Amino acid sequence: MTTTPPNLEELRKEIDRIDETMHGLLIERSEIIGRLIAVKKSQETGSAFRPAREAEMMRRLVKRHRGILPLDTVESIWRVIIATFTYVQAPFSVHADLSAGDASMRDSARFHFGFTVPFIPHMGAAGVVAAVSESKGDLGLVPAAAVAGAGAWWSALEFDAAPKIIARLPFVERPDHPAAFPVFVLSRVAADAMATDATVWSIRVSGWGAGAAQALSMQADFIAAPDRAFDGAALLVTLPKDVTLETVNRTLVKAGATVRSSALVGSHATRYTVAAEKSP
Numbered sequence: 001m002t003t004t005p006p007n008l009e010e011l012r013k014e015i016d017r018i019d020e021t022m023h024g025l026l027i028e029r030s031e032i033i034g035r036l037i038a039v040k041k042s043q044e045t046g047s048a049f050r051p052a053r054e055a056e057m058m059r060r061l062v063k064r065h066r067g068i069l070p071l072d073t074v075e076s077i078w079r080v081i082i083a084t085f086t087y088v089q090a091p092f093s094v095h096a097d098l099s100a101g102d103a104s105m106r107d108s109a110r111f112h113f114g115f116t117v118p119f120i121p122h123m124g125a126a127g128v129v130a131a132v133s134e135s136k137g138d139l140g141l142v143p144a145a146a147v148a149g150a151g152a153w154w155s156a157l158e159f160d161a162a163p164k165i166i167a168r169l170p171f172v173e174r175p176d177h178p179a180a181f182p183v184f185v186l187s188r189v190a191a192d193a194m195a196t197d198a199t200v201w202s203i204r205v206s207g208w209g210a211g212a213a214q215a216l217s218m219q220a221d222f223i224a225a226p227d228r229a230f231d232g233a234a235l236l237v238t239l240p241k242d243v244t245l246e247t248v249n250r251t252l253v254k255a256g257a258t259v260r261s262s263a264l265v266g267s268h269a270t271r272y273t274v275a276a277e278k279s280p
């Protein structure tokens, strides 16, 4: 007995059925928002963003994905879904520092937050920090890498009421990521919503030099801005889960630097790296 392959019309009917189901599920997802708002009271506390929950969701998404649909596509669809659902709970804007490159920062902002969330460009991290500080629940995006002349913008995060670093993008890292530019996300979110695996510290040192930089780079990622007043540097140091501030202090002292002050300025999920996607 021969079976005839399905014709184009039948296959399109299948696609229409699946599209309708997916759309229906998104509408069903949006119907939960009202109840979420009541539970989270995000209207009062500002941002509805829950970085720890999002990092965990993105990891599960990557783990269960299979088939020919590129991971890039799946990741970006879910980023837009989650960011937009955050926005409809409590509207916010994304302030982005374009001083290290307009295209790469915009790609990251659009990939992770979509087009519904307003995008506000700034020239410099300090402007982003100020805008987020003055807002109720806005997000700031700043390069998670040294930018010449940027200064120690993270000093402004040291005060209790200041926004903090709450995430590092991309959530899912891979060599060919379409929005690979490393970005810190700044905002004010409830302490219990923070991802706390990696902690980010603002550390001022004197006696800073190549030796101290080399020693520190073995233990942590960091950005250094020269601090001429103390012949030293202002550092933004990200400590992985298993490295303590005491260990870093000891390392710096051993390498000839003096630690003048340290303040916690944020935390984020452990970086999650997956293999590069194979081209179809």
Ligand SMILES: O=C(O)C(=O)C[C@]1(C(=O)O)C=C[C@@H](O)C=C1
Pocket (backbone or CB within 6 Å): 036, 040, 048, 049, 050, 051, 053, 054, 081, 082, 083, 085, 086, 089
């Ligand atoms: O789980 C929550 O608290 C939500 O608000 C839902 C949701 C989502 O759309 O899945 C949206 C924003 C949060 O950052 C995390 C997840």
